[in-house]
Amino acid sequence: MSISKEEIYDITIIGGGPAGLFTAFYAGLREMKTKIIEADNKLGGKVHVYPQKMVWDVGGLTPLTGRELIDQSIKQGLTFDPAVVLGQIVTDIEKNEDGIFMLTTSAEERHYSKTIVIATGMGGVISPLKLEVPRANEFESKNLYYKVLDVNEFRGKSLLISGGGPSSIDWGNDLSPIAKEITLIYRGDDLKGLESTKTKLINNGVNIVFNTEIHELAGEDEVSEVVLYNNKTNERYTMPVDALLVNHGYNKDNYLFNNEQNKTGLELGDYFQVKSDANGNTNLPGIYGAGDCVSYEGKLKLIAGAYQDAANAVNSAKLYMEPDAHKTAIVSSHNDILDEKNKVYLYG
Template sequence: MLSENSKLYDITIIGGGPAGLFASFYAGLREMKTKIIEADNRLGGKVHVYPQKMVWDVGGQTPLTGRELINQSIEQGLSFSPTVVLEQVVTTIEKKNDGTFLVMTTKGVIHHTKTVVIATGSGGIIKPMKLEVPKATKFEEENLYYEVFDVNDFRGKSLLISGGSPTSIDWGNDLAPIAKDITLVYRGDDLKGLEATKTKLINNGVKILFNTQIHELIGINKINEVVLYNNKNQEIFNVKVDAVLVNHGYHKNNPLLNSKPLGLELTEHLYINGNSAGHTTIPGIYGAGDCVLYDGKLQLIAGAYQDAANAVNSAKLYIEPDAHKVAQVSSHNNILDEKNKKYLYR
């Protein structure tokens, strides 16, 4: 087993979504040696599920896309140059006799830290369910999509959407104004969404085929035709497409909370039993964001920012009981003087 025991961090943040990234920034304000461990190969967290959607409820921000929010969150979260570890899944945490923690990952790496902030989100690791037909993987680099990164990828195109979830309906409604035409196929006999959004889908001219699923993808370098199968009348037929967008649900897994490290107290649905100061039932381990529940919890990204700051402040006091309870506000914090010049005088 590999080890990083020689590198002791003040705080290790598990999860690189909005809560984890803001915790990283705030830990920098508190002059803490910080590490972020993210299971995915990129930072940003669950916002990657809806990069094309408009986010209106972040304080002080005009509406921005999920993608813009990700980019800005990453820029802010890396302000103080934390160590970032990607593609490592944390499985458990152990406490040493000296009160520090060992954070274990599936890659056999041990991360040594004085405190831990768990910010894994409500679903933990979220991966889209892949389309299970021959050659699907081949086309993922071309015109088979599982996410809408940029609505302009579908401008003027004949698009096939596979799936009957609210997300599929949203995609249809969001892309209808710019796509050439859209066909939505679903293996069931009714879509899983609000009546208003389903009616909007029809009014937007989206063609809906029930009891229908993708049987085969046809093309050399790109998909140019899809073979569809009607599971009710056993009919097989083809449609020409420029792009295919799939939402068949998501695999969700949170190995860390499943392991209940150090006897961490969780709710029935694997949320951390915490409080508004970020405390968990284990001193030195704190929680922030959607993975935590407590009275008065705000299930918004804005709430995740408060959780993150509170968790970092609690971690700082755990390490240094005589430290200030909170960081000095950023507008008057001397630690930001050099960084401010980049924005003031650019």
């Protein structure tokens, strides 16, 4: 099959989270024709799980919300106008005899590239596990939530949180000054989170109830009552609520490699992470990794770590394409496109 030159990208990034977006920026800086393919219908990655959380540990940035971080990351990632494909999951990668990779997506589209950066995150495409009780779907667009998009939606409300993991604990703490009262229920008998955050939950006056599950939802337009069930005593009782927030974990799959298959030939480490070196090199020439999806000695599984991975992966991809290219990171002042943009920033 012949592929037109226009269709072939220098670098195609699978995943549009913090790692993928900074990879796109850096690839632009290195003058590579770049494409991002993201499964979700929006860029930003896992930060969409915590848009209202304050993020403090990104170098050079004062505390900002997840939402602000997403907005800034997207703006930076799109600086050099990469092609962006949203709502498509990359499901297969093949290399043809000319050394060009063909990526096939869930939309049955084909994308062609000289190199690939895998930036699929830890667990890949994530979607919240839904509450499995009758009428849950009906209330989902009303007052049954799976994430906190706006804390004001809970202002002055009697809130029930279901789930015993770190996100539920964070919600309990973050929303305690906002909601009228909060009850947190969990089917087990201990919460899964840092001791300090659990203590904070108690100090914040959150009512914690163990061994308890939601069995029924009642209400007309919105959930107004929840039937709770104690799995130790078999007791059932009704609780009035104004809002219900559920975190029962996530469905996770990156569709390329998981516990059932590995379509890529990539060598994997623990938790189905791509084994790489610190320069993003995988066992397959032309395919690099960045962000939470890679594992190597010293890997920092934080947003700050994703940035270094991204720059290193791009440099490795650039050298694969052009062995005489500059080997290491280059500073952003050595770029003609940025020079033009600087004129606007500096002189208006």
